[in-house]
Amino acid sequence: MNRKASRTPEEIAAVYDRQMPTVWRVCRTYMKNTADTEDAAADTFLALIRSSPAFESEEHEKAWLIRTACNVCRSMLRRASRKNESLEALAEAGDREEFAAAEGGEADEEKRRLWDAVEALPERYRAAVYLHYYEGYRTEEIAGFLKRPSSTVRNWLSEARKLLRERLGD
Numbered sequence: 001m002n003r004k005a006s007r008t009p010e011e012i013a014a015v016y017d018r019q020m021p022t023v024w025r026v027c028r029t030y031m032k033n034t035a036d037t038e039d040a041a042a043d044t045f046l047a048l049i050r051s052s053p054a055f056e057s058e059e060h061e062k063a064w065l066i067r068t069a070c071n072v073c074r075s076m077l078r079r080a081s082r083k084n085e086s087l088e089a090l091a092e093a094g095d096r097e098e099f100a101a102a103e104g105g106e107a108d109e110e111k112r113r114l115w116d117a118v119e120a121l122p123e124r125y126r127a128a129v130y131l132h133y134y135e136g137y138r139t140e141e142i143a144g145f146l147k148r149p150s151s152t153v154r155n156w157l158s159e160a161r162k163l164l165r166e167r168l169g170d
Contacts, residue, residue: 030073125160
């Protein structure tokens with residue numbers, strides 16, 4: 001991806017409008033709180049503006065933004081200065097409502113219960129589950145985003161399903 005695409009503010013705004021819900025949800029799976037999610041999403045779009053890569057299609061654009069969002073979130077989580085949020089703060093209903101709003105509407109109780117269970121999964125499972133079941137990516141594509149072997153992603157999905165069955169029942 002050596003080519004650069006010079007983008008106008010209108011073009012950047014169009015990409016933002018088109019891709020922000022996905023970028024926000026990817027960041028949310030990592031960050032688990034609204035403030036850090038917003039920071040990570042903003043940093044992802046800042047990377048887009050700075051590097052200005054040329055995309056072959058909207059799918060290529062989306063894949064680039066997802067991979068960048070994953071990398072931004074992992075970098076933020078590695079920073080020593082990052083403060084952990086209390087479990088009580090993570091369980092606040094307001095954050096769940098914001099996720100439902102980002103989904104584009106009211107989430108019914110079953111979807112909310114499922115999302116809460118997904119959000120409670122270990123980090124490595126959360127991203128794989130979100131990208132596979134919510135965004136519809138194949139395991140090979142997810143492996144590329146997360147820089148892991150496909151077999152590892154398939155294993156994470158299998159283990160995540162087992163954990164979700166235990167927590168939610170069949």
